[in-house]
Amino acid sequence: MKPSNLNLVEYKAIYRSDVKEPKKEENGNIALPPKLFEALENFYFANADAQHFFQPAKVHGKKALRAKNYVGLVQFHDGTTIEILPKIADLENDIEGAREILLRMLRTLKKSPFRHLDKARLKATRLPLFEIFVSMFLEAVADLVRRGIKSDYISREENLKYLKGKLKIGEHLKRNFIHKERFYVAYDEFLSDRVENRLIKTTLQTLYKRSRSSVNQQRIREFLFVFDDIGTSHDHRSDFKKVKLDRQMAHYEQVLAWCRIFLLGQSFGPYRGRDVAFALLFDMNRLFESYVGAWFKVAKEYTDRKIVLQHGIHHLVYLEKKGREKDGKFRLKPDIVIDGGDIVADTKWKLLDEENKNQGVSQGDMYQLFAYGKKYEGCKELLLIYPKSHTKVEEMRYFFQDDLPLSVRFFDVKENRLCDGDEIL
Known part of the structure; x- marks a missing residue:
């Protein structure tokens, strides 16, 4: 089947x-x-x-x-x-449209290999997601091979017929009491069989069994030939802790990020x-937050504004201790802060509907934005940004005390833009 x-x-x-x-x-x-x-x-x-x-x-x-x-x-x-x-x-x-938008969103995630997703692959949405991810990993491996597979000095212990490196006297006497012609030695050898390369080979072997794309399988076979003299990883979590990414190994970073995804799960x-x-x-909440934040960073409407994402300088409350500075508790981290707090915005991945009370805007979200407004002195406006809905909704403008306004706005992920009020009715 x-x-x-x-x-x-x-x-x-x-x-x-x-x-x-x-x-x-x-x-x-x-x-x-x-x-x-x-x-x-x-x-x-x-x-x-x-x-x-x-x-x-x-x-x-x-x-x-x-x-x-x-x-x-x-x-x-x-x-x-x-x-x-x-x-x-x-x-x-x-399906292809939804898949393309998901890939676009993944592309905005910081510290992830999805950042390197090129526009050509972004359009190749007829492939299943899994095969798209595999092909991205293989592109990263190809780039690594072009730059060169790194070797390192690997410590070895062997019972040889000749003296090499350092003689391990205790082990030598134990093993070679009869075999006088042998030497139990420890030495370092410059090999490519290092932990980073073992993790890559193990990922290639794993994906060869799972991929159903003949193109991907062919490329995996080619790379396995390149990594033929390298061993495999048997304890992934332990081996990832041994990875060393210094300047000489910087070109391994993207490949190993993919290895973490396929061997451990992102x-x-x-x-x-x-x-x-x-x-x-x-988590779609995280993806939507990342996507909208990335849009604010490059949008023409906000070119001259200072945009900071995940701003975390304030706390909801402070615990006062004698002789010590106030100890902040319950850190506040609004998704988007503009011009030092003139505008503070949060994103929520939730489709609103006029059939719901307050169209689905929750009381908890309102409390959260109220806290932002109180902590950012001089805040002129608060924004709650939801994805554009296919049901009838309208933008809402609320006011907290002191006339601080909160606007409910909608973001069209399909067209990649913040909607105007009359576009969503």
Whole structure:
């Protein structure tokens, strides 16, 4: 049976069914055969972090797991892959469009290999997400090979027929009491079999088993030939702690970032259990925050403004201690601060709807923005930025005490711009 690649939009469900093969229904839910659903369920219950990704539900009276506001992919051992894509206005039936926007958002994440996603690959959204990620990793490996695979002095101990390096007297007497012709020695050898290269080779071997793209598999075979004399990693977490990225190793940084993703998992580290082969999921709140923040940094409308992201200089309260400075507690970190606090903005990945009370704006969000307004002296305006919705909504303008205004604004992730009020009615 050929492995399936299925897509699911945020908040749709995956449920247990008697189907023989995974199947996506017209309503957007996915029916899984009992064995695959049990694997997903075991993954959910075995990992505390995985419980942020799904929530138990019922579909057609059967057990289900409903996707929450995390996107990415889950891959089973048989190769079946479920992509979870963002719910974007007007794009629920446009898989390639939603995939492209997700890649655009990933590109803005700091300290991640997605920053190097080129425009050509951004458009190649017919490929499944997993194969796009694999191809990006292989491009990074190709760049590393062009720059040169680094070697290092590796410590070795062997029982040789000749003297080399330093004779280990205790071990020599123990092992060679009879074999007088041998020498137990310790020496350093300049080899490419160092921990960084072992992690890369192990990642290549892992992806060769998981990839279903003939192009990717061919490239992996070519790179495995290059790394033929290098060993493999058997304890990934321990080996990553041994990685040394000095100036001479700077060109390894991007490749090893990908290795961490494929060997450990970017979003929540190594997960327990053997039911799921690979899972890589991202919090849409974080992605939306990163994406909108990146837009403010380059938008023409804000060219002459000073933009700071994740500004964390204030605390909600201070604990006063005798003879000591105030001890700040509950740090405030607004997503976007403009001109030192003239404008303070926060992003929320939530589709508003006029059918909901206050269109869905939560009281907690209002309290949070109020705290920002009080702490940033001289603040002239507060912004709450939500994604553009396909349902009827309108911009709202509230006022706190002292006439401090708070505006609810909408960002169109499809068109990559902050909407004007009359565009979202």
